Amino acid sequence: MFEQLKDIITNYVEVEPEAIKPESRFMEDLGFTSFDFMSMLGELEDELDVEIDQQEAAGIRTVQEAVDYLSKLEQQ
Amino acid sequence: MVNSTIREILVNAEQQFGQEDAVRYKVKKNEIAAKSYTDLRADSEDFSCVLKYLGEQGNHVAIIGMTSYTWMSAYLGTVNSGSIAVPLDVSLPAAEVCELLNRADVTVFVYDEVRRDAAELVKVQCPNVKYIISMQKTAENSDDSCLGNKAEDTSKNQELSFWQLNKQHGGKCDFTPEADSLCTIMFTSGTTGKSKGVMLTHRNLAENATCLDMKLPPRTVLLSVLPIHHAYCLSMDILKGISLGSVICVNDSLIRMAKNMKLFQPDMILMVPLMIETLAKKLEDAAGLPAEAVKREVFGENLHTICSGGAYLNPVMLDLFEQYGIKILQGYGMTECAPVISTNLSWYQKKESVGQLMPNCKAKVEDGEILVQGSSVMQGYYKMPEETKEALEGGWLHTGDLGYVDEDNFIFLTGRKKNLIITKNGENVSPEEIENRLSEARLVQEVLVREAEGIIEAEIFPDYEYAKKKGLDDIRLCLQQVIDNYNQETAPHKKVYKLTVRETEFPKTPSKKIKRY
Numbered sequence: 266m267f268e269q270l271k272d273i274i275t276n277y278v279e280v281e282p283e284a285i286k287p288e289s290r291f292m293e294d295l296g297f298t299s300f301d302f303m304s305m306l307g308e309l310e311d312e313l314d315v316e317i318d319q320q321e322a323a324g325i326r327t328v329q330e331a332v333d334y335l336s337k338l339e340q341q
Numbered sequence: 342m343v344n345s346t347i348r349e350i351l352v353n354a355e356q357q358f359g360q361e362d363a364v365r366y367k368v369k370k371n372e373i374a375a376k377s378y379t380d381l382r383a384d385s386e387d388f389s390c391v392l393k394y395l396g397e398q399g400n401h402v403a404i405i406g407m408t409s410y411t412w413m414s415a416y417l418g419t420v421n422s423g424s425i426a427v428p429l430d431v432s433l434p435a436a437e438v439c440e441l442l443n444r445a446d447v448t449v450f451v452y453d454e455v456r457r458d459a460a461e462l463v464k465v466q467c468p469n470v471k472y473i474i475s476m477q478k479t480a481e482n483s484d485d486s487c488l489g490n491k492a493e494d495t496s497k498n499q500e501l502s503f504w505q506l507n508k509q510h511g512g513k514c515d516f517t518p519e520a521d522s523l524c525t526i527m528f529t530s531g532t533t534g535k536s537k538g539v540m541l542t543h544r545n546l547a548e549n550a551t552c553l554d555m556k557l558p559p560r561t562v563l564l565s566v567l568p569i570h571h572a573y574c575l576s577m578d579i580l581k582g583i584s585l586g587s588v589i590c591v592n593d594s595l596i597r598m599a600k601n602m603k604l605f606q607p608d609m610i611l612m613v614p615l616m617i618e619t620l621a622k623k624l625e626d627a628a629g630l631p632a633e634a635v636k637r638e639v640f641g642e643n644l645h646t647i648c649s650g651g652a653y654l655n656p657v658m659l660d661l662f663e664q665y666g667i668k669i670l671q672g673y674g675m676t677e678c679a680p681v682i683s684t685n686l687s688w689y690q691k692k693e694s695v696g697q698l699m700p701n702c703k704a705k706v707e708d709g710e711i712l713v714q715g716s717s718v719m720q721g722y723y724k725m726p727e728e729t730k731e732a733l734e735g736g737w738l739h740t741g742d743l744g745y746v747d748e749d750n751f752i753f754l755t756g757r758k759k760n761l762i763i764t765k766n767g768e769n770v771s772p773e774e775i776e777n778r779l780s781e782a783r784l785v786q787e788v789l790v791r792e793a794e795g796i797i798e799a800e801i802f803p804d805y806e807y808a809k810k811k812g813l814d815d816i817r818l819c820l821q822q823v824i825d826n827y828n829q830e831t832a833p834h835k836k837v838y839k840l841t842v843r844e845t846e847f848p849k850t851p852s853k854k855i856k857r858y
Contacts, residue, residue, distance in 0.1 A: 277622075292838045298795060299766065299833065300619045303595040310596065319594040320455055323432070323833055
């Protein structure tokens with residue numbers, strides 16, 4: 266999941282894949298805007314065939330938190 | 342046709358477009374349901390009757406939730422019964438919701454179940470709120486049956502259902518609101534750090550929505566993607582949309598905006614610059630591919646116009662989108678002006694300008710600041726006479742924006758006079774409000790909050806003596822903890838995403854205030 270997310274992240278912000286770490290914060294470290302982040306979640310919904318709740322997703326700050334949240338959804 | 346009350350807008354649209362779709366929304370992944378203009382009028386009039394039945398007609402009704410048909414019915418039912426709607430940001434922390442309800446003298450709270458947490462806190466912290474009404478609850482799981490025939494039987498700890506109340510106590514409502522009566526209080530960030538309740542009348546909102554003929558044909562399909570509690574969305578998507586007999590499509594989540602554009606196939610969308618810039622990245626990535634195919638993939642088949650407002654948009658975007666057959670019309674406004682002050686038009690625009698003055702607006706420039714007057718200018722700030730006096734000097738609204746008006750009445754902005762951050766998604770943020778909150782931490786001696794590269798940054802001069810006394814080695818980490826704690830308790834648009842730690846005090850003005858610029 267981490268590798269998959271890394272690929273998608275590079276479609277939204279200009280960052281080298283090796284600079285993306287589990288502890289990277291989307292806005293502070295990777296330069297996401299709130300709208301980039303929402304758009305990326307939309308793409309992930311299709312890729313993983315899950316339904317993401319906007320309110321829940323708003324609490325995600327780091328790449329690892331996103332991996333955990335998406336893995337949980339995939340298992341449901 | 343210019344309408345002076347919101348009721349006129351709804352009644353005229355219903356008479357003209359009756360059974361045609363007014364609102365379309367998703368019920369399942371790719372399934373669309375619709376409500377007609379007749380439905381919208383009937384459902385909103387039902388809620389007007391409910392307010393009368395509850396003895397709340399004329400009182401203040403707060404509405405909190407995502408954009409939905411129920412939200413619109415609750416809003417229209419409230420204002421058309423002569424009551425005052427208080428739309429609230431769905432992302433506000435529950436404690437802030439309660440504070441605003443108390444400050445706005447709200448007696449009825451209509452909420453979307455996504456804010457059940459706020460509803461629970463309202464029961465405890467808002468003694469004036471008499472009725473708490475859920476937008477989703479059904480007859481089976483609500484306490485509406487307890488209402489019986491006497492509204493007095495109800496206590497606010499009961500779970501009431503909007504639709505059940507409408508069914509039991511709805512009906513026709515022929516109340517005719519006065520054009521100059523207060524109908525909506527909208528909260529906006531103030532420069533003093535305390536949000537202010539902008540008081541708007543029926544005329545303010547209705548004339549703003551209907552005074553300009555944008556030459557849009559009836560049945561234009563709009564996709565509403567902005568938060569509905571914002572004046573820009575409420576006035577231009579909802580009220581103007583209804584006045585034109587448009588089809589208003591509900592974007593259920595920002596996460597699904599791209600998919601919803603393809604599903605609803607809108608002709609027009611209102612956006613804030615942040616959204617346009619994100620879409621621009623997609624267009625730039627697709628450079629070299631056939632424009633027709635890119636447009637279809639990104640925006641759907643029919644999109645021809647994007648109205649941009651809420652913050653200033655870099656005019657280079659206009660040329661980029663034009664290549665795909667999409668016209669961006671940049672506008673300008675503020676909640677205090679219900680909200681549109683000026684807009685570019687598809688047949689008359691100046692790219693560097695934020696548009697031509699609305700027909701119901703006059704403008705002048707004083708000490709470089711743009712001042713406006715007209716039928717959309719607010720009554721004032723709710724229970725804030727000092728702030729009202731400052732903003733409305735001699736009937737002219739001080740916009741706080743620096744700029745000029747050319748000979749064709751087009752407005753050009755050059756900067757800001759007031760210390761207010763306008764984010765790219767159109768939110769107003771008071772730096773002082775955040776500074777005051779961060780200063781509560783003992784470790785923070787001085788703090789300055791500003792916008793840097795699209796995000797909110799806090800620059801902090803810590804109390805090094807205190808840190809030494811407490812044996813704090815990693816001061817940066819401790820300050821980040823202060824910010825993390827603050828971020829947890831605040832609305833998303835007020836979160837601080839960058840920290841700079843100073844080693845020296847800030848330079849000061851002669852009156853010992855931190856120099857901002």
